[in-house]
Amino acid sequence: MLVPPPKALSAYDLSGRTALAPEPPAASGRACAVLLAEAGATVHRDDRDADGLDGTATLIENHGGTARLHVVDVTDRSRLPEAARSCGRLDVPAAIAGITHSGPVLETRDAAKAAVVQPTRTPATALGPHGVRVNAVAPGWIRTPMTARHDRAAQAHTEAVMTRMTPLGRGGEPDDVAHAVRYPASDVSGFTTGRILRPNGDAATPW
Incomplete structure (x- = not known):
């Protein structure tokens, strides 16, 4: 008989949800994408850097998560609707970006x-x-x-x-x-x- 997880843990579970975590692919943005995937979410990553996306996807999959990749420059606002539609459904849009x-x-x-x-x-x-x-x-x-x-x-x-x-x-x-x-x-x-x-x-x- 399967024992359901305690409520204190299940409330953090993101299984069945879709998250969109745009650029950047490294550091904080990448850590967020990996943790959301570990929590059960299917994580869509949008970035203009295809190589960076591949690196994030590998990390997510190594942690048992699911990643969907889209090469999109989110600094171009005309592409934002495309980024959202690429997810199908969207439960957790996370705008993660850095500046210099x-x-x-x-x-x-x-x-x-x-x-x-x-x-x-x-x-x-x-x-x-x-x-x-x-x-x-x-x-x-x-x-x-x-x-x-x-x-x-x-x-x-x-x-x-x-x-x-x-x-x-x-x-x-x-x-x-x-x-x-x-x-x-x-x-x-x-x-x-x-x-x-x-x-x-x-x-x-x-x-």
């Missing part, structure tokens, strides 16, 4: 994260009556290949500053972001909408 900028790293990061606040709360209010929840994940300093693209001295300085800003005394890792994404994707967050989840080690943010 030639200006000061901390200021760029804060501006980018602050920009998600209103675009999260407004659709949450509009779509709530239809049973659609809208939440966002705004991480703190996460160690990724993208952050390593900066000048080495600037990178070391920024990471030291961010580490001092958190009581945990460390920077974040891509899996920290992935687990934060899994929460709003699951039934555990059924009464949570319009919220900004901040896996940032309790570092202070200006927004």
Whole structure:
């Protein structure tokens, strides 16, 4: 006789659901795609980099998950409907993207994260009556290949500053972001909408 999983575990199960996790293929985005697949979701990956997609698909399949790949440049808004239609049904759209900028790293990061606040709360209010929840994940300093693209001295300085800003005394890792994404994707967050989840080690943010 099969024993059903405890409710505390089954509420995190994404079996039978479809997730769309666009670019980037590496670091936080890839970690999110893999964790959603491990939770049971069929994960559709859209990226303009076919090689990156293949690498993500291999990781997902190695973890026992299911991946569907689509070579699409999601920075071209005219292609977004195509990306959504490629999924058939869509239960968990996860907009995961990173940016680089030639200006000061901390200021760029804060501006980018602050920009998600209103675009999260407004659709949450509009779509709530239809049973659609809208939440966002705004991480703190996460160690990724993208952050390593900066000048080495600037990178070391920024990471030291961010580490001092958190009581945990460390920077974040891509899996920290992935687990934060899994929460709003699951039934555990059924009464949570319009919220900004901040896996940032309790570092202070200006927004």
